[in-house]
Amino acid sequence: MLSLVDGEPATEVPLDDRGLQYGEGVFETLLVDAGEPLAWDLHMARMTRGCQALGLPDPPLAALHRDALGLCGAQDGPAVLKLTLTVQGAGRGYARPASVAWRRIAQVAPAPEWPAADYERGIRVRWCRQLWFPEPGLAGIKHLNRMTQVLARAEWDDPGIAEGLLRDPAGAVIGGTMSNLFAVCNETLLTPLIRNCGMAGTLRARIMACAGELGIPLRETMLSATDCHRADELLLCNAVRGIRPIRILGRQSFSAGSVTRALQAAIAGPWPRPASGAE
């Protein structure tokens, strides 16, 4: 992995970094294809919303772009770029320094493998016991307090299970540990509302825009586990992995249908592309 800290090659941060001490910061994970980070504007818009939600200065967009281009040019194949902003330390305690200074961390690594079967037949997914607790002011943003995701992901180590789904304490399905969920019910695309908790994924935003263009009815709504098990199609999306149908959820099997295929065909990206327009 190649990395920059504040634009210079580096592999460490100081102990007083407030990202390390308190998780005070935000990050974005981007897919890099042919040397270009995909959906740059969507990622930077979410990072900007995150900084505002945390009461922190706007992100240094020009410097982040320089970091990104500097690292991505060196990549041959598809890569994953992680951009993190943390608050530089200044003294002890929760009180912020009088003047907040960002620390920029940029890391790049080769993209994971994309087995064609994951995109064609789909992936196996489980329900997590870990709940996603409401914290309205921080919903949707990628801050560095990520123990909920870590604890949910720690519930399984079977490499055959690709993702776990979390619910809130009221039983509403929120999403996967690292992906957003869409269900197709009666030819309508449904996705959990990101209001009190959850992550507002960039590929989720692209799918919502795409559904409009394709004339697929779409609703952000409350989905229960029962709603999911009754769905005609289920899919997960993530900026790095693209759109993968769910093949098995718990003990139930699903098949990718025409809506999943239409979205897979319409969303640009370097992932495997199933041939058929329907099942």
Add this chain to the structure above:
Amino acid sequence: MLSLVDGEPATEVPLDDRGLQYGEGVFETLLVDAGEPLAWDLHMARMTRGCQALGLPDPPLAALHRDALGLCGAQDGPAVLKLTLTVQGAGRGYARPASVAWRRIAQVAPAPEWPAADYERGIRVRWCRQLWFPEPGLAGIKHLNRMTQVLARAEWDDPGIAEGLLRDPAGAVIGGTMSNLFAVCNETLLTPLIRNCGMAGTLRARIMACAGELGIPLRETMLSATDCHRADELLLCNAVRGIRPIRILGRQSFSAGSVTRALQAAIAGPWPRPASGAE
């Protein structure tokens, strides 16, 4: 500030540290007096509970003790020792490494000043708008996801305000950003239950044990803001700052009474000790 990482003098951690990436870890902040960390066993017990709550290995207690003694011996006056355990990185993503390895971070700094008036007359405190959201599995422990405290502490910069109090979404008072609250009502000592959120402070535990020894009735209970404003005495406690009465909460004034004075007299520590046994 002097610091050790895994027992060796160091001032940085690697970028892949999971404490930095996700806030995966725990910490303790101890007061050091005459070269000795106070309430060591209570701090280590809470750290152990924290590791268990996060599904992580028990803390390396012997190595932490070596780190502590190594740093504390070099301190002339009272000092603050921060011990942090983070999960070492291994690859990208929320999934934990197959075998979790701790990284130990030990930092020591001079203790803050303890103005005698803060202990005699008391401190000024405000109500925070930021809520402390329930997350039952993580209540009471000192993990590294601390944005709630940072956001609450960012609500004021008036140096005359020493602390802010947080409530949960139902209006129950939980505690300060870095201290626990006790109220005296009808000669009974009341403190918020730490069940769904909040921090189980080590000085809180010492005060609860001490109340038993002194024959002061004590109850862990639900306290509303109104209950606090009707209290006869209010005090805040923190392992580094000791016991300080609240002199002003919002726009209301309070006086330290006999219960506060009895606890200040009974709890051992290097803080200023008001002379009178009562008002």
